[in-house]
Amino acid sequence: MSRAAPSGGTGAPGATAANGSAATAAAPRLGGSSDVRRARPARVPAPVMEACGYFLPRLMFLQARYAPQIHWGDVALALDGFGLTEIDLGSAGFWDEWRARWTARAEVYVAAAVASTTAAGQARAYRGAAACYHWAEFMDFGDRARKLGLRRLVRTCFERSLTSPDPAQDGLSGLGDLGGLGGGLRREARALPAGSVSAEPVPYWLYLPPRRARDADRPLACVVLSNGLDSMTEVEILSLAEAYLDRGIAAVLFEGPGQGLDAGQTPLRVDMESVVAALLDALRADSRLAADRMAFLGVSFGGYLALRVARTLGPSLRCVVNFSGGPRIAPFATLPRRLRDDFRYTFGGGEPLDDDDMQRRFDALAFPSDPAPHTRVLSVHGALDDIFPLTDLVELDRAWGTRHELVTHESEAHVCLNMINLCGIEIADWVAHHLRPDPC
Numbered sequence: 001m002s003r004a005a006p007s008g009g010t011g012a013p014g015a016t017a018a019n020g021s022a023a024t025a026a027a028p029r030l031g032g033s034s035d036v037r038r039a040r041p042a043r044v045p046a047p048v049m050e051a052c053g054y055f056l057p058r059l060m061f062l063q064a065r066y067a068p069q070i071h072w073g074d075v076a077l078a079l080d081g082f083g084l085t086e087i088d089l090g091s092a093g094f095w096d097e098w099r100a101r102w103t104a105r106a107e108v109y110v111a112a113a114v115a116s117t118t119a120a121g122q123a124r125a126y127r128g129a130a131a132c133y134h135w136a137e138f139m140d141f142g143d144r145a146r147k148l149g150l151r152r153l154v155r156t157c158f159e160r161s162l163t164s165p166d167p168a169q170d171g172l173s174g175l176g177d178l179g180g181l182g183g184g185l186r187r188e189a190r191a192l193p194a195g196s197v198s199a200e201p202v203p204y205w206l207y208l209p210p211r212r213a214r215d216a217d218r219p220l221a222c223v224v225l226s227n228g229l230d231s232m233t234e235v236e237i238l239s240l241a242e243a244y245l246d247r248g249i250a251a252v253l254f255e256g257p258g259q260g261l262d263a264g265q266t267p268l269r270v271d272m273e274s275v276v277a278a279l280l281d282a283l284r285a286d287s288r289l290a291a292d293r294m295a296f297l298g299v300s301f302g303g304y305l306a307l308r309v310a311r312t313l314g315p316s317l318r319c320v321v322n323f324s325g326g327p328r329i330a331p332f333a334t335l336p337r338r339l340r341d342d343f344r345y346t347f348g349g350g351e352p353l354d355d356d357d358m359q360r361r362f363d364a365l366a367f368p369s370d371p372a373p374h375t376r377v378l379s380v381h382g383a384l385d386d387i388f389p390l391t392d393l394v395e396l397d398r399a400w401g402t403r404h405e406l407v408t409h410e411s412e413a414h415v416c417l418n419m420i421n422l423c424g425i426e427i428a429d430w431v432a433h434h435l436r437p438d439p440c
Helices: 045-051 056-060 072-079 092-115 119-137 142-162 233-245 273-286 301-316 336-350 355-365 390-403 414-434
Strands: 186-192 202-208 220-226 252-253 288-301 319-323 376-382 402-408
Touching: 056 072, 072 092, 072 119, 092 119, 092 142, 092 202, 119 142, 119 233, 142 233, 186 273, 202 233, 202 273, 202 390, 220 233, 220 273, 220 355, 233 252, 233 376, 233 414, 252 273, 273 288, 273 301, 288 301, 288 414, 301 376, 319 414, 336 355, 376 390, 376 414, 390 402, 402 414
Parallel strands: 220 252, 220 288, 288 319, 319 376, 376 402
Antiparallel strands: 186 202, 202 252
């Protein structure tokens, strides 16, 4: 017997019952495409693939288990029939259509979450929605309120995917279990108080690894992970954090001024080491964490911040990872147009900045190679990176000697997107080695 599939609908993140389950106990309805007359499956148009191919791997980023994630079918469905005849990634028109298509894809996932009759189904669908909302906004710099609204939807959908366990099962309270996936992975929301290192509270999230991965007799080693310019804490950074959780290492994700939801709302704070110092103090006060087994990792501009952290906070850390950052940014005028918009948006926080303003800020960010840090530093970089020149890292590697290890991927660009899965494995193994209970 055949029957028409229901339309996808849109729905909203608040449309589930208060307990997180579907509003009714009716049998689940099987979904399907509302267009049953298609002559072929959805596909990415060749001009879009040609223009966007270098960054499409970022959309799927890593093989996430807990973080929001899309799949290739989402890319095909979102971009099939892309309406513009001229594909110009530097134009607002391209990103307007891009945003509308990914927003529509997110709404399909929200509708699936609302329709799901199981907590696991809701969790998976809401994570799909969170990822799609992020990809809708990640290169949208035309309207600060609109971008903030989409970023809030990323967080709302991700938090909708979490369920509350019975706190008595392991004696912890006030913590959230990552719903629908089990395994005992735990998440705790905290904040550095307003006035401590910033006028506003600095939020951070402590993720404790699954019980099966922990050494019950020891406090946990811990790695702090930093966003780049346009990444979202729940998406790219949580994806990177999973490798450490799998190795029994606690992960801390934070949003300093100008990061996460605050990106573009206030200027990005470049002396983030002062925020990290206060964060490390707070973490060392937690008896579940090993105060002498801490690490720091930053990706992209977060990698630049990681190098600053290594220089100033080295004695507090066993090791530091710089993933595709560097001690100097390439000249502002040489960057692709949309990347210039990204830096201008993030550094300005609503203040208009011209090219000369931006170059002065870039010049002020550069730091000398000396002295070498008092910790171990790993830099992983693509030789074709056009944002942080490899030549500067080679000079840094020479100056820092045995304190620094530089791994270069000759055919990769920024963040080594084609190699990111293997890079993630190798970096996490390196960190785990340096966070062993016995001194390295």
